[in-house]
Amino acid sequence: MPAERSEQIADTLNNLNKLLGHRSRLGICVLLARHTALSFSRLKELLDETDGNLGAQLRKLEIEGFIEVNKEFRNRKPVSWYRLTKNGRLGLMKHLDAMTHLINLKS
Amino acid sequence: MTSExxxxxxxxxKSLVDKSERIMNPPSVFILWAAIIAVGFSLVDFAPKYVGFFWMIASPLGGLLSGxxxxxxxxxxxxxxxxxxKKHAIYWSGLLTITxxxxxLGIRGFIHGAVISQVILLVVAMGWWGAGVLFDRYFLYLAGIMMAGFTAALFLDRYVWTAMGMLLAITLTAVAxxxxxxNASGAQ
Known part of the structure; x- marks a missing residue:
């Protein structure tokens, strides 16, 4: 039984997405799954991150195709709006399912 | 990765999502409805023949402006x-349709005079109570004022609607x- 359980845990760990292993990136994706779009400044406020760190995490998610960005001007100031892509939503759901499954297996 | x-x-x-959902209806919407209600309710006492016309214009226009x-x-x-x-649009347009x-009922002659206003007030009070449960708890207080106003209008016949309208407008302004x-303090 313990061997079977260990196998199940190993399988589930494989389903975890390394990209979402970082807490900020997971937070960004969950927030974008809940809301249609969030601006850079709103994400910064919610996550309590520095500009540099948030920008780096957003870029990683964008490169992997998890999020997309639209830039617009508001009162002559640039505003970046982020949205979760279909691919990002699927990846997030799979990751959250794996997390829940792991908790159930370990408890 | 440990379960902890x-x-x-x-x-x-979860805490992030909770924080992001603390945004409620903007204060400007409450100010808008304070003005609409103050005028609309006072008309029942001072110019009853314009009440229907006023609400026919103010309700949908107020809804669009709120959106x-x-x-x-x-x-x-x-x-x-x-x-x-979308949820707000479905809810409030449904309430408008029911109203x-x-x-x-009044147009077909099944109910007359003050009863029409009373029935509409009950419908709106029920709608706002529902909005208090679903969207913003402040609507519960406003629905409560409407219920109290409904009861008062059963026993009093002078300026009850104006008083109720003013009380609702003051409460809406206080909420705003x-x-x-x-918002200013960032406490949300």
Whole structure:
């Protein structure tokens, strides 16, 4: 039984997405799954991150195709709006399912 | 990855979502309805023949303006919620439709005079109570004032509607000020 359980845990760990292993990136994706779009400044406020760190995490998610960005001007100031892509939503759901499954297996 | 770390991460994302959902209806919407209600309710006492005409214009226009103000506030805050906007649109347009159906009772002659206003008030009070449960708890207080006003109108016949309208307008303004302060201090 313990061997079977260990196998199940190993399988589930494989389903975890390394990209979402970082807490900020997971937070960004969950927030974008809940809301249609969030601006850079709103994400910064919610996550309590520095500009540099948030920008780096957003870029990683964008490169992997998890999020997309639209830039617009508001009162002559640039505003970046982020949205979760279909691919990002699927990846997030799979990751959250794996997390829940792991908790159930370990408890 | 330990289960403690996973639970911590899940707790963290839950707190983020809770924080992001603390945005409620913008204060400007409450000010708008304070003005509409103050005028609309007073008309029942002072110019009853214009009540139907006023609400026929003010209700849908107020609804559209509220939607516009909500979207504008969302854009300014950097948070767009198409799902929430749709939920509000379905809820409030449903309430408007039910109110119009209640008005038809008067047009067809099944109910007369002050009873029409009373029936509409009950429908709206029920709608606002529902909004208090679903969207914003402040609607519960406003629905409570309407219920109290309904009861008062059963026993008194002078200026009850004006008093109720003023009380609702003052409460709506107080809610708007309270929300404005919360936004300014970032306590939301």
């Amino acid at each position: 770390k996973i639970e911590e991460d899940l707790g963290y994302v 516009f103000l909500g979207r504008k506030t969302g854009r300014a805050r950097g948070q767009l919620d198409a799902g929430t906007g 119009i159906l209640a008005v038809l 000020v309270h929300k404005g302060k919360k």
